[in-house]
Amino acid sequence: MSQLFIGLISGTSADGIDAALVEFPDPGHARGLRLRAAHVQPWSPALRERLVALGQGGAMESLDELGRLDVQVAQAFAAAARALLEQAGVAPSQVAAIGSHGQTVRHRPSGEAPFTMQIGDGSVVAERTGIATVCDFRRRDVAAGGQGAPLVPAFHAALLHDAGEDRAVLNLGGIGNYTLLPRGGHAASAGAELAVRGFDTGPANALLDAWCHRHTGQVFDAGGGFAASGTVDAALLERLLDDPWFALPPPKSTGREQFHLEWVQARLRGGEAxxxxxxxxxxxxxxxxxxxxxxxxxxTARLVACGGGVRNPPLMRRIADRLPGVAVESSAAHGLDPDFVEAMAFAWLARECLAGRPGNLPAVTGARGPRVLGVVHPA
Incomplete structure (x- = not known):
C-alpha cells in the first residue's frame, strides 16, 4: 500500500519553510514516489532575522530565549504542515509521519565536543498536527563521529543513480553540497552505496542573499540581476578562494557560522561597488x-541541480561554463521539482527511521557506520 509522508525543512538561507507531501507507492523503495503537494510557509520577519543572526554565530541571549525559539520554530513548522494538508485536501490521519528538519542555529561537528543543533521541538509539531513527527536527524550521525551532513545523498542515490554514467547531484541552497553517483551497479546494492560520496562545497546562495539584502533590501537576487549588473573582481575572488576551508578534503560540512557577511567584509579593500x-x-x-x-x-557526465540556486540563470550558466563537457540540468528534467527535493528527502528520512533503516551514508558523513537517524514523537 502507498504511504503519505510530509517533509519540512528551512535551510541555511532561512527564506521560508518548505513543505512537501510525498506519496511512496512501495514501502521499500523510493523510485516511483510522487510529490502530491508542496507549500512554502514564510517566516515572520522578526523571527527570521533572529534565526539568521544565530546561524551566523550570533550569541544566544539566554536559555529562556533558546526555549522560546525552539517552540516558536516548531509552531511555524506545524503551521506549514497544516497549510500543506489543507491545500492538498488530505486529513492528518492519512499521513504516516512528518520528517521535520528544524532550523539549524549552530553546526560544530569537529572538536573535543562536536555537536549540531536544530531547533523546532518535535513534540510541539506532533501535538499541533496530530501526526507522528520525526526530528533531530543529524545528531546521531555526529555522535557516531560524522559531520551530520549532508544527509540527502542517500535519497539522491535512491532516485538518481544511473548504471550508465557518472552523475553528480548538486543542491544549491544557502550552502552548496554534492552527491557523487558513480556509474555501475545498482543504487540499492551495498557496493554502490559505499561508492556514493557527498560533501559541502561552500557558499551557494547564502552570501549572495545576504549581500543582496544589505544593499538592495531584497532577501535574494531574483534572477541573478544584481550580480549580472556587476563585474567580477579577480583580486577579491582570489582572496575569497584563499580560505583554508576550501582545501579541506571530504567529509566536510559548513554553514553560516563559517561563511557570513563579516567573512566577506574582512576580505574587502574598501571602495568596491x-x-x-x-x-x-x-x-x-x-x-x-x-x-x-x-x-x-x-x-562526471551529468550534473543534476536542485535548490533555489536553479532559479538563478547567471549562476547556473557560470557553473556550466566552468564544467565543459558536463551536461548541467535542473532536477525538473528527472521529474523532481528543484524547489522541494530537500523537503522530499526529509519525508523519506522519516520513512526510513520508522522502518528502522539507516538514513546516513558513512562514506559521505564520516560516521563510524550506518545509523538510524531521527527521534520519533508519536501523534
Whole structure:
C-alpha cells in the first residue's frame, strides 16, 4: 500500500519553510514516489532575522530565549504542515509521519565536543498536527563521529543513480553540497552505496542573499540581476578562494557560522561597488562548485541541480561554463521539482527511521557506520 509522508525543512538561507507531501507507492523503495503537494510557509520577519543572526554565530541571549525559539520554530513548522494538508485536501490521519528538519542555529561537528543543533521541538509539531513527527536527524550521525551532513545523498542515490554514467547531484541552497553517483551497479546494492560520496562545497546562495539584502533590501537576487549588473573582481575572488576551508578534503560540512557577511567584509579593500562584489560572490560559488567536481569525480557526465540556486540563470550558466563537457540540468528534467527535493528527502528520512533503516551514508558523513537517524514523537 502507498504511504503519505510530509517533509519540512528551512535551510541555511532561512527564506521560508518548505513543505512537501510525498506519496511512496512501495514501502521499500523510493523510485516511483510522487510529490502530491508542496507549500512554502514564510517566516515572520522578526523571527527570521533572529534565526539568521544565530546561524551566523550570533550569541544566544539566554536559555529562556533558546526555549522560546525552539517552540516558536516548531509552531511555524506545524503551521506549514497544516497549510500543506489543507491545500492538498488530505486529513492528518492519512499521513504516516512528518520528517521535520528544524532550523539549524549552530553546526560544530569537529572538536573535543562536536555537536549540531536544530531547533523546532518535535513534540510541539506532533501535538499541533496530530501526526507522528520525526526530528533531530543529524545528531546521531555526529555522535557516531560524522559531520551530520549532508544527509540527502542517500535519497539522491535512491532516485538518481544511473548504471550508465557518472552523475553528480548538486543542491544549491544557502550552502552548496554534492552527491557523487558513480556509474555501475545498482543504487540499492551495498557496493554502490559505499561508492556514493557527498560533501559541502561552500557558499551557494547564502552570501549572495545576504549581500543582496544589505544593499538592495531584497532577501535574494531574483534572477541573478544584481550580480549580472556587476563585474567580477579577480583580486577579491582570489582572496575569497584563499580560505583554508576550501582545501579541506571530504567529509566536510559548513554553514553560516563559517561563511557570513563579516567573512566577506574582512576580505574587502574598501571602495568596491556593491554590484561587483555580488558578481564576485556568484563567481566564488561557481568556482568552488566546479573545482570540487573536477577534483573528486572528474569523469562526471551529468550534473543534476536542485535548490533555489536553479532559479538563478547567471549562476547556473557560470557553473556550466566552468564544467565543459558536463551536461548541467535542473532536477525538473528527472521529474523532481528543484524547489522541494530537500523537503522530499526529509519525508523519506522519516520513512526510513520508522522502518528502522539507516538514513546516513558513512562514506559521505564520516560516521563510524550506518545509523538510524531521527527521534520519533508519536501523534
Amino acid at each position: 556593491p554590484a561587483d562584489v555580488q558578481a564576485t560572490l556568484l563567481e566564488l560559488s561557481a568556482a568552488t562548485i566546479a573545482d570540487a567536481l573536477r577534483a573528486h569525480q572528474p569523469g
